[in-house]
Amino acid sequence: MINPLLKGIAPAHPGAILREDVLPALDKPKTEIAALLGVSRQTLYDILAEKQPVTPAMALRIGKLLGNGPEVWLNMQRKYDLHAAERELANEIAKIPTLSAA
Secondary structure, eight states: OOOGGGTTOOOOOHHHHIIIIIHHHHTOOHHHHHHHHTSOHHHHHHHHTTSSOOOHHHHHHHHHHHTSOHHHHHHHHHHHHHHHHHHHHHHHHHTSOOOOOO
């Protein structure tokens, strides 16, 4: 069930969560985090800047590093992407009828 207090609030990009909450709590330089993840600094910076999505491969890396598994990061990205698509395609989707089986 969706919390009614959160209704209308757009889901956060997982990069924003990493940038604002996770990395400050880890108190490690971003270059070290990138090295620990086995990715380039630019890749990490692009995710933190919300220029790249968290892919399944990146979710595996982040989930392992943080010990919370890939599903957390994939679900955040899925919710973010779905919300963005709903906003972008709202007019087109509204024109599509809903069919039901006879």
